[in-house]
Amino acid sequence: MRARTLILAACVLLLLAVPALATLAKQPYYIDLIRRVMIFAIAAVSLNLILGYGGLVSFGHAAYLGVGGYSVGILAFYGFNSGWLQWSVAVLASALVALVIGAISVRTRGIYFIMITLAFTQMLFYLGNSVEEYGGDDGMRLKVKSQFSGLIDLGDPVAYYYLVLALMLACMYVVHRLINSRFGMVIRAAKSNEARSRAIGFSPYPYQLAAFVISGALCGLAGALLVNHTAYITPAFMDWTRSGEIMFMVILGGMATVPGPALGAFALLIVEDLLAGWTQHWQVILGPLLVLCVLFFRRGLAGLLPGSGKDG
């Protein structure tokens, strides 16, 4: 476990050093890139709670990126720029949407669950496309970034970078606590053997639904961060390929491990960035690369870490 802790600590130190290194190298672009990666890492970490630990294959997680993003965007559109308000609404609205989607989908299993979560996300996607008020399929610009009573200026790329880093680590810690609590044991047990859970007296549904809502809420936070990052919100936030990408980060990084989804987000988005800088046909290379990863690292990137136990 020690070597693993050291490696993860080194990763955190490296992330802390990114702004300084990027400034030294006169490549401020990397602050932007890594910040975006970390926002997606939060989305992947949130998905992992239900996918990795709960066994619920949600193929619609981008919905909460959209709900979180539009919450901020719409409030800003009407002149409410307080980040406290915007981000609270983003998280609560995402939780509420997750409650509705979850209440229906969590009763189903397997392919039905995948299809229902996908269908709801498509509905939200087309809703975003059709509301002309907020730019329809063009989306809208976030003219003023979220304001936090002058405490932090999100317009400052470095300050915002550190905020995202802190929130990503906080989300990972929250998930770590959750999955080891009584609550976490119930959802993991239900994934492991649902018949057994029912036979000893657990009704998994309310716990799985709660996990689904928490997961949606965390991803809504990522949505609020993403709209501040891009200063733009479009229905593309909720594109189904986006849901697939987030799911892929989780699988690539290692399901049911705490650092896995973040590692997956880094690996996927950075390789994507490198390949895109090299050729415009980068997807032709990325696709087979991902297939090979899944074939050869069955336990994901986190499985390569020394002493990788079950609980991350």
Add this chain to the structure above:
Amino acid sequence: MAELILEAQGLRKAFGALAATDGVSLELREGETHAIIGPNGAGKTTLIGQLAGNLRPDAGSIRFAGEDVTALSAPARARKGFARSFQITSIYRDFTALDNVALAVQAHAGHSFRFWRPAREEAALRKPARAVLDEVGLGAKAGMLAANLAHGEQRQLEVAMALATRPRLLLLDEPVAGMGLEESQRMVQFLSSLKGRRSIILVEHDMDAVFTLADRISVLVYGRIIASGTPEEVRANVEVRRAYLGEDA
């Protein structure tokens, strides 16, 4: 006479045209072990499924300690004091033996909407779990992943999980199935140590186990109970010998 703990009346369950349970009534008194035997396909597992709440009977009723539980789900019955083992071992394979039993304890320790404190550090869950593991003789394997236990040990673990819920009724579906001779003897010995303390419905193919453990035996053939009585009575019953024990009377 001891209190009636379980009373099933006129249970009927059909899958299409096949009546897997065809008007079964049975009773279990507190502290009694009631074995259900019958040839393959007699409907034993279907019957256990209805008693445990996994299958809804088409007709009939089930009373538990005087209360009608026919409409209750399996988890709700489990919380009332039902515990079952499955014909095919059903454990949490990717958790340790101790985790498995601790989860069973947790299922009966109020709601689990507790989000922060590590469950594995809660003495209230771990201590009783450890005690039950010791009781079934798995104490030394507590930290082992359940998937890595030997087959017989996994069966023991399943019984340990059932016991950890402090059940008032144990439904055991072929607890010695697939075990070696020595393992099965150990399991029978352990189950007989529960005799009188637990109320048990036992489905079993192994006749040695059945005649050692049962206070009463019911013989199920094609979904009907064709005979019921003490082990001696059943052994002597001509119809049973013809239908099941495979002898020419």
